[in-house]
Amino acid sequence: MVDRLTRSIGVTLTQDNLNGNVLAMQAIIEQAQNQFQPVSLLLYAFASLIGCVGLLTLINLLTTSVLERSREIGIWRSMGATGRNVAGVFWIEGASLSILAWVLGVLLGIPAAYGFVYFLNRVLLSVSFAFDPLVIVEMFVVIMGIMSIASIGPALNAAHLRIADILRYE
Incomplete structure (x- = not known):
């Protein structure tokens, strides 16, 4: 109408x-x-790239942690820890690192976004700062999803290590 x-x-x-x-x-x-759709797509591409870098970094960190703590894993297993318990340790390690990254991202991201909008207002065009708190929850869910994907391989690797091979290694 x-x-x-x-x-x-x-x-x-x-x-x-x-x-x-x-x-x-x-x-x-x-x-x-x-x-502004091309600019928006470019920003989403950068965010995806940063997520992929975070995924690979966390996989590398947890894999290195499993390799460095193999003797410790052997002792846990010889004391009766199940593969699930050992995998849980590395999943919790990944979760704690991811939550720390999320908190730092929230604390640094909001002022950085405000500064970016201020810069745009001064240099390019007038844009008002808008903030949706639901994005913080969405970001947490995405980060925990990335963490779960990154933790699967190292946690399963740690869970399937054989006690005799680990303790005989060193």
């Missing part, structure tokens, strides 16, 4: 030889959002 009204006004103005470019507010908003 709004589109019909704006078209009707545009046609009437054009017939009277006036500027017939009439747009509804929703159409103006959509045009503005479409202009």
Whole structure:
């Protein structure tokens, strides 16, 4: 209905030889959002790349931890720890590191985002700072998902180490 009204006004103005470019507010908003879609996609690509780097770093860290603590794992297993208990230790280690990264990301990310918007206001265009607290929860879920994927391999590797091979190794 709004589109019909704006078209009707545009046609009437054009017939009277006036500027017939009439747009509804929703159409103006959509045009503005479409202009920034490439920038938005670029920012999502950077965020995905950072997530992949975090995933690989956590896998490397946990794998190294399993290798360095193999004798400790052997002692745990000889004292009766199950493979699930040993895997749980490394999953908790990954979770604690991920939660620490999330907290630091929240504490540093909000001021950095505000600074980025301030910079855009000064240099490029006027943009207001908007913050959705639900994004913090979404970020936590994504980080814990990345942590779970990264922890699977090292935790299973630690759980399947044989006691005799570990204790005989050194």
